[in-house]
Amino acid sequence: MNVEITPSTVTGTAKAPPSKSYTHRAVLAAGYADGALVHDPLDSADIRATRRAVEAFGGAVSETDGTLDITGFGGRPEVPDDVIDCGNSGTTTRLVTATAALADGITVLTGDASLRSRPHGPLLDAIDQLGGSARSSRGNGQAPLVIEGPISGGTVSIPGDVSSQFISALLFAGAVTDEGIDIDLETELKSSPYVDITTELMAAYGVDARRTDEGFTVAGGQSYAPGGGEYSVPGDFSSMSYLLAMGAVAGEDAVEVQGAHPSAQGDSAIVGILEDMGAVIDWDQDAGVITVERSDLTGTTVDVGDTPDLLPTIATLGAIADGDTRIENAEHVRYKETDRVSAMADELGKMGASVTEEHDVLTIHGGETELSGATVDGCDDHRIIMSLAVAGLVADGPTTITGAEHVDVSFPDFFDVLAGLGGDVSESE
Numbered sequence: 092m093n094v095e096i097t098p099s100t101v102t103g104t105a106k107a108p109p110s111k112s113y114t115h116r117a118v119l120a121a122g123y124a125d126g127a128l129v130h131d132p133l134d135s136a137d138i139r140a141t142r143r144a145v146e147a148f149g150g151a152v153s154e155t156d157g158t159l160d161i162t163g164f165g166g167r168p169e170v171p172d173d174v175i176d177c178g179n180s181g182t183t184t185r186l187v188t189a190t191a192a193l194a195d196g197i198t199v200l201t202g203d204a205s206l207r208s209r210p211h212g213p214l215l216d217a218i219d220q221l222g223g224s225a226r227s228s229r230g231n232g233q234a235p236l237v238i239e240g241p242i243s244g245g246t247v248s249i250p251g252d253v254s255s256q257f258i259s260a261l262l263f264a265g266a267v268t269d270e271g272i273d274i275d276l277e278t279e280l281k282s283s284p285y286v287d288i289t290t291e292l293m294a295a296y297g298v299d300a301r302r303t304d305e306g307f308t309v310a311g312g313q314s315y316a317p318g319g320g321e322y323s324v325p326g327d328f329s330s331m332s333y334l335l336a337m338g339a340v341a342g343e344d345a346v347e348v349q350g351a352h353p354s355a356q357g358d359s360a361i362v363g364i365l366e367d368m369g370a371v372i373d374w375d376q377d378a379g380v381i382t383v384e385r386s387d388l389t390g391t392t393v394d395v396g397d398t399p400d401l402l403p404t405i406a407t408l409g410a411i412a413d414g415d416t417r418i419e420n421a422e423h424v425r426y427k428e429t430d431r432v433s434a435m436a437d438e439l440g441k442m443g444a445s446v447t448e449e450h451d452v453l454t455i456h457g458g459e460t461e462l463s464g465a466t467v468d469g470c471d472d473h474r475i476i477m478s479l480a481v482a483g484l485v486a487d488g489p490t491t492i493t494g495a496e497h498v499d500v501s502f503p504d505f506f507d508v509l510a511g512l513g514g515d516v517s518e519s520e
């Protein structure tokens with residue numbers, strides 16, 4: 092599906108979709124438990140991959156009125172009777188790789204072409220260090236992955252600068268091993284707020300995991316059981332970043348985003364970033380409401396070490412702002428659904444933006460030229476698509492984004508929400 096965005100203004104109220112990161116974890120933790128009710132889950136392609144995995148390990152998932160009723164496998168995953176298709180979801184693949192290492196047999200994981208190009212080597216090594224066996228079928232650290240358990244816990248040494256999901260995965264599984272897992276980080280940890288999301292979610296399910304001087308530790312022999320047997324998913328700040336960005340660049344009147352309650356999500360940093368760029372923005376944390384008005388933005392410098400998923404949004408803001416926007420510490424943003432550093436440089440470039448790409452820095456030289464409408468490649472990547480849609484609102488002339496259906500990974504009704512706010516959107520095959 093292609094989407095055409097014609098320059099237009101937005102105004103009104105939108106509700107943030109539920110958090111993808113919390114929903115993955117809430118669903119999998121319910122699988123590790125005897126079961127749980129998960130309220131307000133995100134319903135998206137990536138979440139369906141994690142649901143499939145819970146079922147493959149012997150759990151069951153049903154849905155009534157926006158609540159998932161999950162029967163778990165009680166910390167003892169069965170050996171799946173088929174390959175698990177993780178689709179486009181890195182989170183599913185990493186969390187499920189460690190879950191598979193608990194099963195007494197072999198699990199095979201695969202996914203789409205993007206997923207099969209992403210790195211998993213350090214997690215496979217970690218499972219080997221714990222006495223399991225984990226291999227890439229092609230010997231390159233990429234899926235298809237073949238994992239054999241069971242592991243009983245121990246100490247692992249792992250880099251922290253490829254994906255924090257490796258750490259989240261080991262903590263999740265370590266809690267139900269006999270010995271627990273001590274994780275020694277070989278490098279600085281990137282994307283660390285996502286490990287905070289993991290430990291926060293585990294605590295809500297009655298499981299303790301914590302930081303140490305060397306990295307992280309989780310004791311074995313713990314049981315997952317959420318308080319009252321249920322868990323409610325908060326709103327997603329990465330998804331909110333597009334709504335807030337469109338309000339800041341194309342608001343006719345204020346745009347109000349609901350569902351913005353504070354949580355461990357690092358991507359709530361988008362509020363401060365917009366403020367730094369000069370946006371008139373207000374976050375009522377008690378009410379969970381953020382209000383933003385169209386503002387003249389100026390360039391800024393942002394370190395995305397902790398917030399990789401904000402890079403596409405910030406790049407678009409930088410292309411509309413006056414002056415340079417420098418996005419630093421971005422190497423790990425190249426390991427996502429696509430290489431997002433280079434994708435944003437290329438696609439904003441097609442719209443006339445002046446961009447300098449270095450290995451771990453993206454600089455957008457805003458204000459040199461107006462953005463002009465163009466046909467841009469969504470790169471089969473939900474965040475590239477949504478960020479380019481924001482740019483399309485203020486470009487000179489219509490912008491066509493190819494492969495726009497991939498928003499179903501994290502924000503399936505994104506274009507309906509955009510249209511509901513007044514954006515001029517049309518779809519074609």
Ligand SMILES: O=C(O)C1=C[C@@H](OP(=O)(O)O)[C@@H](O)[C@H](O)C1
Nearest residue numbers: 112182254255256282285399400
């Ligand atoms: O654990 C998670 O929910 C996520 C962790 C981050 O990945 P990395 O840790 O690989 O940077 C982030 O980019 C991804 O969208 C979601």
Ligand SMILES: C=C(OP(=O)(O)O)C(=O)O
Nearest residue numbers: 179180181182400427428
């Ligand atoms: C990188 C992302 O997710 P995942 O790693 O789960 O594919 C994302 O949502 O931007």
